[in-house]
Amino acid sequence: MAQMWPILADFLLFLIKVVQGPADSTVPAVVGTRAVLRCRNTSVSSLISVVWKIRSKTGSHCLLAYRADTNKTDKTNCNERMTWESSPYHDPALQIHPVRLADEGNYTCEIATSDGTFCLVSALIVLVPPAVTLTHDSNGVVVCHASAGKPAAEISWAQGNGRSIENKTHHTNGTVTTLSSMSMINSTNAHVTCLVIHPAMNQTQTIELSPSDVTVNCMVEVQVPRNYQYQGKPGDSLSIECPVKYCTEKPAIKWCLIQGMKCLLLKDGPTRRSVWREGNVAVLNFMSIQQSNSGLYRCRAVVGSLSHESHAIRVIVRETTDFIPMTCEPQVLPGNLADNVVLSSVTGYRAVLSCSNMSLVNLISAVWKIRLRDGACCLLAYRADLNKTVRTNCSERMDWAARPDHDPTLQIHPVRLSDEGYYMCEIANIDGSLHQNYTLSVLEHEGFSLLLHYLLTGSIISCVIIVTILYCTLQHRGCFQGSLFHCNFPTVSTPEG
Ligand SMILES: *[C@@H]1O[C@H](CO)[C@@H](O)[C@H](O)[C@H]1NC(C)=O
Ligand SMILES: *[C@@H]1O[C@H](CO)[C@@H](O)[C@H](O)[C@H]1NC(C)=O
Ligand SMILES: *[C@@H]1O[C@H](CO)[C@@H](O)[C@H](O)[C@H]1NC(C)=O
Ligand SMILES: *[C@@H]1O[C@H](CO)[C@@H](O)[C@H](O)[C@H]1NC(C)=O
Ligand SMILES: *[C@@H]1O[C@H](CO)[C@@H](O)[C@H](O)[C@H]1NC(C)=O
Ligand SMILES: *[C@@H]1O[C@H](CO)[C@@H](O)[C@H](O)[C@H]1NC(C)=O
Ligand SMILES: *[C@@H]1O[C@H](CO)[C@@H](O)[C@H](O)[C@H]1NC(C)=O
Ligand SMILES: *[C@@H]1O[C@H](CO)[C@@H](O)[C@H](O)[C@H]1NC(C)=O
Ligand SMILES: *[C@@H]1O[C@H](CO)[C@@H](O)[C@H](O)[C@H]1NC(C)=O
Ligand SMILES: *[C@@H]1O[C@H](CO)[C@@H](O)[C@H](O)[C@H]1NC(C)=O
Ligand SMILES: *[C@@H]1O[C@H](CO)[C@@H](O)[C@H](O)[C@H]1NC(C)=O
Numbered sequence: 001m002a003q004m005w006p007i008l009a010d011f012l013l014f015l016i017k018v019v020q021g022p023a024d025s026t027v028p029a030v031v032g033t034r035a036v037l038r039c040r041n042t043s044v045s046s047l048i049s050v051v052w053k054i055r056s057k058t059g060s061h062c063l064l065a066y067r068a069d070t071n072k073t074d075k076t077n078c079n080e081r082m083t084w085e086s087s088p089y090h091d092p093a094l095q096i097h098p099v100r101l102a103d104e105g106n107y108t109c110e111i112a113t114s115d116g117t118f119c120l121v122s123a124l125i126v127l128v129p130p131a132v133t134l135t136h137d138s139n140g141v142v143v144c145h146a147s148a149g150k151p152a153a154e155i156s157w158a159q160g161n162g163r164s165i166e167n168k169t170h171h172t173n174g175t176v177t178t179l180s181s182m183s184m185i186n187s188t189n190a191h192v193t194c195l196v197i198h199p200a201m202n203q204t205q206t207i208e209l210s211p212s213d214v215t216v217n218c219m220v221e222v223q224v225p226r227n228y229q230y231q232g233k234p235g236d237s238l239s240i241e242c243p244v245k246y247c248t249e250k251p252a253i254k255w256c257l258i259q260g261m262k263c264l265l266l267k268d269g270p271t272r273r274s275v276w277r278e279g280n281v282a283v284l285n286f287m288s289i290q291q292s293n294s295g296l297y298r299c300r301a302v303v304g305s306l307s308h309e310s311h312a313i314r315v316i317v318r319e320t321t322d323f324i325p326m327t328c329e330p331q332v333l334p335g336n337l338a339d340n341v342v343l344s345s346v347t348g349y350r351a352v353l354s355c356s357n358m359s360l361v362n363l364i365s366a367v368w369k370i371r372l373r374d375g376a377c378c379l380l381a382y383r384a385d386l387n388k389t390v391r392t393n394c395s396e397r398m399d400w401a402a403r404p405d406h407d408p409t410l411q412i413h414p415v416r417l418s419d420e421g422y423y424m425c426e427i428a429n430i431d432g433s434l435h436q437n438y439t440l441s442v443l444e445h446e447g448f449s450l451l452l453h454y455l456l457t458g459s460i461i462s463c464v465i466i467v468t469i470l471y472c473t474l475q476h477r478g479c480f481q482g483s484l485f486h487c488n489f490p491t492v493s494t495p496e497g
Helices: 004-019 211-216 445-456 460-477
Strands: 025-030 035-037 047-056 061-067 072-076 082-084 094-096 105-113 116-127 131-136 141-149 154-157 165-170 176-183 194-197 228-232 238-245 252-259 262-266 272-277 281-286 295-303 306-309 313-317 341-346 351-353 363-372 377-383 388-392 398-400 410-412 421-429 432-443
Touching: 025 035, 035 116, 061 082, 131 194, 141 154, 141 194, 154 176, 228 238, 238 252, 238 295, 238 313, 252 272, 281 295, 341 351, 351 432, 377 398
Parallel strands: 025 116, 228 313, 341 432
Antiparallel strands: 035 094, 047 061, 047 105, 061 072, 082 094, 105 116, 131 141, 141 176, 154 194, 165 176, 238 281, 252 262, 252 295, 272 281, 295 306, 295 313, 351 410, 363 377, 363 421, 377 388, 398 410, 421 432
């Protein structure tokens, strides 16, 4: 019987070569755990021998054999992690504990019994559960890593909106790292859940990110356009809007009123309240605005250590009809003539009347109210909000000298005698309004030429005489009623055409 063993072994190895075909079964095992490979069960009395022939993926071979007659086990090249599960005499199952990635391969069990010889091939597949981490970067992008899994893990998102990007990296040991990124910037979810699906894990892995984790690196942005303004009449209700972009946690909104270099914090009160409106818009509501509510406002969004401040938002409260009369009211003009600036012009020339020197920043309107000597009246008005000029009964010869929003100077070209009268220019800007009154007198061209001639030839005495004559003539017409006569030549330019 002892001599029979080598012969039997040779015969069995021959059989392995002949018999080995596709594996009969696939045995999955998670790395680090105990793997058991089963053979055919036979009755104790009929068992002759069992041989496990192992060929691993890495190319190494090993043999584990048992002979029933001698009740002895032979191990050739097999490492100590491979043993019988119990006793081969009862059950010839092979166990590997702990199983390693390198153990993957074909395990052939050859069993000889009195009923015959049987061969069973099992393919051992070693599963490696991936290490799962969920991180986020400063751009609000959340990344789910399933590192070195075998087979490759699949990742999905509980808050999936189809915008995730997947990347798989294959390692030389057969494991795969799966990475899935998803942008959470627009999300209002406090929790981010990535589901890792892998056969080595009993259940899908769920990781929740706390709101603070996300918001720490998330941005807060107030989206108020530059130079935004609201207008209203006293008594109106008004809502100032402050659209806010944020990640998860709703920011706290602070409103303030700019006063010089400071911005005074505004608390809720009986006349105003800060609220949230749909679509992430913070709103400051005024129940009934007053002229005193005019000014520059700011909103600020704060989440934790993050904050963002808006551009200044202008609020203008005024009676809309304040500065722009719709009709011409001659009885209003003239005012206190003694205070009027008197301008002189010459027929056929261009007369230029500059308006008040008030700042044109935040201009609301510029209006020329004109009452001519014959009692007719006209209006030339510019409305900044409409960027439009409104002309009421004014002659075509009266117009803006330039763009009214740059310089609301009036020009009359060519000037006629009938243009004599009272001119009032009123400029209104956000800070208030200022006006300037003029009395325009017009000289006949002929008289002016004579004056100019004497001026140029240096005859001062003649000039004084002519000026006196002109002054008396005009006095006689009753224009100036005691006001000073200004020989205002700089306002007269050379004739054109
Ligand atoms: C295991 O057997 C299959 C055929 O059944 C073969 O394709 C594969 O290469 C074998 N694996 C090893 C590690 O020998
Ligand atoms: C062999 O026997 C053992 C124990 O009796 C049992 O657990 C196992 O399932 C059996 N294997 C087969 C292939 O029948
Ligand atoms: C085989 O040997 C083992 C110890 O090596 C022993 O426990 C067992 O009882 C023996 N079996 C038989 C049938 O002799
Ligand atoms: C996937 O990730 C690897 C390593 O991080 C990188 O080299 C590769 O460019 C990425 N591929 C894609 C398509 O993003
Ligand atoms: C496989 O290789 C990767 C990358 O080299 C490594 O991170 C991982 O731990 C390895 N896995 C095993 C089970 O050896
Ligand atoms: C976020 O929302 C804006 C506008 O609502 C959109 O243009 C942008 O594509 C969104 N981004 C993501 C990552 O969903
Ligand atoms: C599956 O869960 C059981 C008990 O719940 C545990 O004993 C076993 O190790 C788990 N298997 C894997 C692959 O996680
Ligand atoms: C200018 O004229 C207006 C209208 O007649 C008058 O109300 C106002 O007081 C005048 N201003 C000055 C400074 O005289
Ligand atoms: C406007 O003119 C008045 C006097 O006519 C003067 O006191 C004031 O400083 C001027 N303002 C500017 C901004 O030039
Ligand atoms: C409009 O102008 C004409 C001619 O200058 C004048 O006769 C008329 O009275 C003016 N209308 C008003 C309302 O002043
Ligand atoms: C106002 O209108 C004029 C043309 O009528 C245009 O050239 C100018 O740019 C406009 N100004 C503003 C502030 O829109």
